[in-house]
Amino acid sequence: MNKLTLSTLLLCGVILSASAQKKFKYKAALHKIDSTGFYRIGLQPGLVAKAKPDLSDIRIADAKGNFVPYIQAGSLPQRSQKSFVVFPEISNTPKTDTSTVFIIENKTGLVLDRLWIRLQNTAAKRKVNLLGSDDLNQWFAIQEDIPLQEAVQNSEGTYLQSLSFPASNYRYLKIQVNDKNKNPVKFLEAGIYTEYASTAQSYTPVSPLNIIRADSNKTTFIDIKLNDNYQVNKLHLNISAPRYYKRSVTVYQFVNNGRELLSEAELSSDKTTDLLIAAKANHLLIEISNGDNQPLSIGEIKAFQSDEYFISYLEAKQSYRFLVGDSLAQAPEYDLKFFADSIGGNTPVIKHEAVVKNTDYAVAVKPAGKDYTGLIWVAIIVSLGLLLLLTLKMTREVKKKEEER
Numbered sequence: 001m002n003k004l005t006l007s008t009l010l011l012c013g014v015i016l017s018a019s020a021q022k023k024f025k026y027k028a029a030l031h032k033i034d035s036t037g038f039y040r041i042g043l044q045p046g047l048v049a050k051a052k053p054d055l056s057d058i059r060i061a062d063a064k065g066n067f068v069p070y071i072q073a074g075s076l077p078q079r080s081q082k083s084f085v086v087f088p089e090i091s092n093t094p095k096t097d098t099s100t101v102f103i104i105e106n107k108t109g110l111v112l113d114r115l116w117i118r119l120q121n122t123a124a125k126r127k128v129n130l131l132g133s134d135d136l137n138q139w140f141a142i143q144e145d146i147p148l149q150e151a152v153q154n155s156e157g158t159y160l161q162s163l164s165f166p167a168s169n170y171r172y173l174k175i176q177v178n179d180k181n182k183n184p185v186k187f188l189e190a191g192i193y194t195e196y197a198s199t200a201q202s203y204t205p206v207s208p209l210n211i212i213r214a215d216s217n218k219t220t221f222i223d224i225k226l227n228d229n230y231q232v233n234k235l236h237l238n239i240s241a242p243r244y245y246k247r248s249v250t251v252y253q254f255v256n257n258g259r260e261l262l263s264e265a266e267l268s269s270d271k272t273t274d275l276l277i278a279a280k281a282n283h284l285l286i287e288i289s290n291g292d293n294q295p296l297s298i299g300e301i302k303a304f305q306s307d308e309y310f311i312s313y314l315e316a317k318q319s320y321r322f323l324v325g326d327s328l329a330q331a332p333e334y335d336l337k338f339f340a341d342s343i344g345g346n347t348p349v350i351k352h353e354a355v356v357k358n359t360d361y362a363v364a365v366k367p368a369g370k371d372y373t374g375l376i377w378v379a380i381i382v383s384l385g386l387l388l389l390l391t392l393k394m395t396r397e398v399k400k401k402e403e404e405r
C-alpha cells in the first residue's frame with residue numbers, strides 16, 4: 001500500500017471519528033489528571049439525566065475524538081471468596097416464548113445495591129430485568145435492560161457477573177432474561193459478598209425540586225417536578241409530627257401523559273423516612289394514606305440519585321470528555337471487561353465539569369443550506385476505489401518489468 005493510499009485511509013478514519021461525535025447532543029469535560037492509570041469517574045445527576053436509562057449512550061472521548069474503553073464500577077470482580085452468601089432459589093420458572101425467570105430470596109434483610117450471579121459459561125448476548133417483591137405476587141421494577149456479560153476464557157465451566165442497581169430492600173428478587181425465540185441461559189446461583197452488602201448506599205442530591213402539596217379526602221398528595229429527566233433512587237421526607245405514625249405510601253412517575261406505579265411502601269415513626277425507588281423522570285407523585293389521622297407535618301423533601309461510576313484507563317495531562325445523548329446508541333463492547341481484575345481496589349475518583357450542548361452536534365443538525373454529506377461519502381468511496389486500482393496496476397507493472405529482466 002503506497003503513502004497516498006495510507007494517507008487517504010487515515011483521513012477517512014478522522015472523518016468517521018468526527019462523524020461519530022456529531023451524534024451526541026451533549027458533552028462534559030473530565031477533570032485533568034497528573035498521573036496515568038485507572039480512574040473512577042463519577043457520573044453527576046446532570047449527565048445521567050441526558051443519558052438513556054441504561055447509560056448505554058455515554059462515551060468517553062480523548063482530544064483526538066477517539067473513544068476510550070471503560071467499564072461500570074459494578075462490573076469489578078470480587079477477589080475474596082470467603083464471605084459469599086448464597087440466596088435460596090424460590091422458583092426457576094421454565095423458559096417461555098419470551099423470557100426465562102430466576103427468583104431468589106434475600107434472607108439477610110440487608111439493603112442491597114449489588115447482586116452476584118453464577119451462570120454456566122455462555123457467549124450469548126442477553127439483557128435482563130431485575131424486579132423486587134415482598135409477597136411474590138406484586139413485582140416492581142428495580143433496573144431494566146442490564147446486559148449479561150460473556151464468559152471469559154476459563155476451565156471451570158461457570159462464571160460470575162455482578163448486577164449493580166439502586167439500593168433496594170425487597171425480600172424477593174426476580175431476574176428476568178429477555179430471550180424471546182432464543183435458547184435460555186443457565187443460572188446456577190445468586191448471592192452477595194458481605195463486604196459488598198450496602199446498608200447505606202451513597203447518593204448525590206438532585207435539585208432543584210418544585211413541590212406542591214395538597215391534603216384531600218384523607219390523602220396527602222405531594223407533586224414533585226424536576227427541571228430535567230433525572231434518575232431518582234431515593235426520596236427523603238423530613239417528618240416532624242406526630243410523634244407516632246404509620247402510614248401507607250405510594251409513589252408514581254408520570255410517563256407519556258399517564259402515571260406509572262413505582263413503589264408501595266410504609267412511612268413509620270420507628271423507621272427511616274426514606275423511600276427507595278428507581279425512576280427516570282421529571283415528574284413524580286407521592287400519595288400518603290392518612291386514614292382518620294391528621295396529615296403528617298412534612299418539612300423539606302429531598303431527591304437523590306445513587307452514585308454511578310465508570311472506570312477507565314486515562315493518560316496524564318490529556319484532555320477527555322463525556323459524550324452523551326444519542327438515542328440510537330447501543331452499549332459498547334470493550335476488551336477492558338476481560339481485564340477487570342487488573343484494576344486495583346483503591347482507584348482514585350475524579351469528576352466531570354458541567355454538561356453543555358455539543359457544538360459539533362448543533363452544526364450537524366443545522367438546517368441552513370443543502371446537505372452534501374452523501375456526495376462527500378460517495379466521493380471518498382470513489383477515491384478509495386481509484387487508489388486501489390492504481391495500486392494494483394502499479395504492482396502488475398513492477399512484476400512485469402521484473403519478469404522481462
